[in-house]
Amino acid sequence: MSKSRREFIKISALSFGGLVMANPILNAMIGQVQAGEPIDASKIKPVPTYCEVCFWKCAGWVHTDEKGELWKIEGNEDDPHCKGRFCPRGTGGLGMYNDEDRLKSPLMRVEVNGKQTFKEVSWDKAFRFIADKMNQISEEHGPESLALFKHGSGGAHFGKLFKAFGSRNITAPSYAQCRGPREVGFHATFGANINSPEPVDLENTKCLVLIGNHIGENMHNSHVQEMSKAIDNGLEIITVDPRLSTAASKSVHWLPIKPATDIALLLAWMHVLVTEKLYDKAYIDQYAYGFEDLEAHIADKTPEWAEEITTIKADVIRETARKMAYHAPATLIHPGRHVTWYGDDTQRLRAMAMLNALLGSWGRKGGFYFPEKAKVPSFPHPAYPSASWTWKDYLDGKYALAGSSIANVFVDASHPDNKTDKKIKGWFVVGTNLISTIPDTKKTLEAIDNLDLFVVVDTMPMEITGYADIILPECTYLERYDDIRVSPNREPNIAVRIPAAKPKYLTKPSDWIVRKLAEKLKLSAHFNYKSYSEVLDWQLKQMGFSLAEMKERGIIKFDRKNANLYLEEGEEYEFGTPTGMIELYSTDLEMEGFDPLPNYTPHPEPPAGFFRLNYGRAPMHTFGRTANNPNLNELMNENKLWVNPKIAKKAGIVNGQEIWLENQDGVKSEFPIKVRVTERIGMDNVYMVHGFGKSNKKLKRSNGRGISDSQLVTNVMVDPVMGGTGMRGNFVKFVIDKPEREVIS
Numbered sequence: 178m179s180k181s182r183r184e185f186i187k188i189s190a191l192s193f194g195g196l197v198m199a200n201p202i203l204n205a206m207i208g209q210v211q212a213g214e215p216i217d218a219s220k221i222k223p224v225p226t227y228c229e230v231c232f233w234k235c236a237g238w239v240h241t242d243e244k245g246e247l248w249k250i251e252g253n254e255d256d257p258h259c260k261g262r263f264c265p266r267g268t269g270g271l272g273m274y275n276d277e278d279r280l281k282s283p284l285m286r287v288e289v290n291g292k293q294t295f296k297e298v299s300w301d302k303a304f305r306f307i308a309d310k311m312n313q314i315s316e317e318h319g320p321e322s323l324a325l326f327k328h329g330s331g332g333a334h335f336g337k338l339f340k341a342f343g344s345r346n347i348t349a350p351s352y353a354q355c356r357g358p359r360e361v362g363f364h365a366t367f368g369a370n371i372n373s374p375e376p377v378d379l380e381n382t383k384c385l386v387l388i389g390n391h392i393g394e395n396m397h398n399s400h401v402q403e404m405s406k407a408i409d410n411g412l413e414i415i416t417v418d419p420r421l422s423t424a425a426s427k428s429v430h431w432l433p434i435k436p437a438t439d440i441a442l443l444l445a446w447m448h449v450l451v452t453e454k455l456y457d458k459a460y461i462d463q464y465a466y467g468f469e470d471l472e473a474h475i476a477d478k479t480p481e482w483a484e485e486i487t488t489i490k491a492d493v494i495r496e497t498a499r500k501m502a503y504h505a506p507a508t509l510i511h512p513g514r515h516v517t518w519y520g521d522d523t524q525r526l527r528a529m530a531m532l533n534a535l536l537g538s539w540g541r542k543g544g545f546y547f548p549e550k551a552k553v554p555s556f557p558h559p560a561y562p563s564a565s566w567t568w569k570d571y572l573d574g575k576y577a578l579a580g581s582s583i584a585n586v587f588v589d590a591s592h593p594d595n596k597t598d599k600k601i602k603g604w605f606v607v608g609t610n611l612i613s614t615i616p617d618t619k620k621t622l623e624a625i626d627n628l629d630l631f632v633v634v635d636t637m638p639m640e641i642t643g644y645a646d647i648i649l650p651e652c653t654y655l656e657r658y659d660d661i662r663v664s665p666n667r668e669p670n671i672a673v674r675i676p677a678a679k680p681k682y683l684t685k686p687s688d689w690i691v692r693k694l695a696e697k698l699k700l701s702a703h704f705n706y707k708s709y710s711e712v713l714d715w716q717l718k719q720m721g722f723s724l725a726e727m728k729e730r731g732i733i734k735f736d737r738k739n740a741n742l743y744l745e746e747g748e749e750y751e752f753g754t755p756t757g758m759i760e761l762y763s764t765d766l767e768m769e770g771f772d773p774l775p776n777y778t779p780h781p782e783p784p785a786g787f788f789r790l791n792y793g794r795a796p797m798h799t800f801g802r803t804a805n806n807p808n809l810n811e812l813m814n815e816n817k818l819w820v821n822p823k824i825a826k827k828a829g830i831v832n833g834q835e836i837w838l839e840n841q842d843g844v845k846s847e848f849p850i851k852v853r854v855t856e857r858i859g860m861d862n863v864y865m866v867h868g869f870g871k872s873n874k875k876l877k878r879s880n881g882r883g884i885s886d887s888q889l890v891t892n893v894m895v896d897p898v899m900g901g902t903g904m905r906g907n908f909v910k911f912v913i914d915k916p917e918r919e920v921i922s
């Protein structure tokens with residue numbers, strides 16, 4: 178294996194072909210599942226699971242027939258995440274199991290005739306290689322030099338292995354590349370995180386404000402159901418978005434704001450509420466700290482001031498602010514989810530939290546409820562060794578308000594430019610395609626090139642797998658046990674995942690992979706069980722239940738033990754902020770040297786001939802993870818570029834035409850994308866759904882279909898408060914003929 182350079186390797190289909198031909202058992206398993214075939218319903222056997230097609234983790238039932246073949250999957254009626262209904266992606270989850278492009282066997286990078294390639298190896302050989310490398314890195318640099326990037330349930334098992342090995346350098350891009358700024362912004366204000374599912378009381382909301390949040394396209398199951406019910410009951414929606422999203426089309430007010438000016442709008446809304454005395458005075462008097470500072474801060478942030486910046490008319494700003502006040506406290510400024518946009522994201526989310534505070538919606542019916550979650554005892558294991566340093570020590574006090582690890586910082590610590598003594602030399606990447614999730618791919622690849630060990634664990638051959646030293650094929654969620662699902666909700670609850678089928682091919686569940694690797698690392702004492710079912714049964718028995726019982730029920734709900742769902746009228750309440758109050762003036766931010774009250778600062782505009790690149794979600798896909806899923810690919814197999822008709826006319830491009838894109842740094846898209854000419858988008862930006870344009874040729878259905886927005890995100894604006902990566906400051910121009918003829922310049 179070449180140590181100097183990890184070339185991207187396209188995983189060979191032939192590598193598994195031979196294995197299949199030689200193995201009759203595997204042959205028999207391939208293609209055995211035919212979802213949707215006629216079946217004798219009297220013989221079906223439901224197996225409880227929770228969905229892994231996205232992070233919402235809806236609990237459901239997998240129906241199998243008498244031969245153990247998977248038939249269909251549907252929601253569990255008792256589950257608050259899904260209320261008995263799976264979304265289209267969850268229903269299509271069987272496609273993950275059926276996808277013939279799945280990773281099928283452990284693969285090791287080798288060099289043959291000077292060319293790098295992957296070779297199938299046994300699990301034992303893969304484990305020996307990894308354990309030797311981990312021990313070598315630990316001896317040379319310390320166990321802390323191993324880092325884990327994770328997403329999804331499988332990553333939790335690897336987290337335990339890392340702690341047992343002596344590293345706390347564990348991260349998930351879902352924080353610094355997605356929801357981190359909202360956690361920091363809301364925590365600085367209310368002393369509580371938002372977490373998942375968001376504790377938004379949508380079923381009782383009367384006025385919902387969505388800022389760049391396209392719920393409905395962003396299919397958060399129970400929330401979409403609650404929102405549609407609320408719409409039937411007269412919910413008024415105000416959507417701020419440069420694009421007429423599905424939610425915007427259902428709104429009483431669509432504010433097609435000039436991108437990157439949201440903070441100005443939020444300040445002006447607060448100005449109207451305060452100057453017209455429309456805010457919840459009793460609530461603010463009792464619970465809030467710093468109202469006078471806020472009042473002075475927004476005195477000159479008039480709607481007319483904001484109109485100049487946002488292009489939203491002053492009278493519309495006034496009218497919408499009054500509408501929010503009319504319905505308060507059942508008015509909800511939704512915190513959103515993917516909020517890493519322009520680098521000042523924590524401050525934008527602070528402004529959204531403060532607006533909620535003025536409306537009195539935190540802890541109130543129709544605003545935010547107080548969630549509660551069940552406590553599940555930990556399976557006994559020896560104490561984890563302490564780590565001599567973590568990512569926080571590497572940062573040396575920077576981003577002190579970040580409540581979780583920052584994935585891009587792990588890339589920095591692995592990069593050759595890291596001159597500190599805290600170096601990361603080995604990566605495990607479990608269930609996350611870092612090439613798409615962390616911006617600045619060039620830097621990520623330079624960091625990968627600087628590693629002594631790079632292990633990828635996944636179900637599919639994603640872009641990141643092509644750079645690995647070793648690829649470990651994880652089985653899908655339908656073929657494994659995982660940890661008990663515990664998530665905060667109105668009622669505490671737990672749900673289980675039981676395998677509905679045996680792992681296909683040579684794939685294995687993460688708990689098994691971790692246990693076997695732990696044997697090689699002499700860490701078996703930390704994983705003292707033969708099957709993960711033992712762990713689950715032990716945990717459930719401590720709670721007065723059993724795995725056998727959970728197999729029948731799938732989910733158990735408990736009575737609340739702590740606070741009420743909402744604040745009682747005039748109830749005394751201590752918030753988790755330094756002052757114990759809702760902080761309109763943030764003492765945490767002030768202490769760290771940041772603006773204690775949010776300010777609007779202008780952001781760069783697209784140069785002539787360029788358009789801001791915006792991206793979002795589609796209801797039938799979860800990022801790039803589902804692009805190749807046969808069931809979901811059938812529903813949508815490529816993304817399209819939304820272009821305003823006037824822009825299309827000027828550029829001479831028409832509906833359905835394939836074009837390429839080039840960004841402000843001269844980076845061109847690898848593939849073309851079809852144009853969708855539509856009035857639903859403004860003239861200064863273009864839009865596409867994230868997760869398409871897959872480079873890996875082994876993803877037969879999704880390779881080369883559409884464009885990957887991630888490839889074009891090379892300008893990254895880092896949030897100074899918490900280190901998140903703002904990705905919406907990238908501009909693209911149209912390229913008609915591959916490679917370069919430009920239409921607009």
Ligand code: SF4
Pocket residue numbers: 228229230231232233234235259262263264265266267268396397398
């Ligand atoms: S929202 Fe849909 S994809 Fe996500 S967990 Fe629920 S059913 Fe699965």
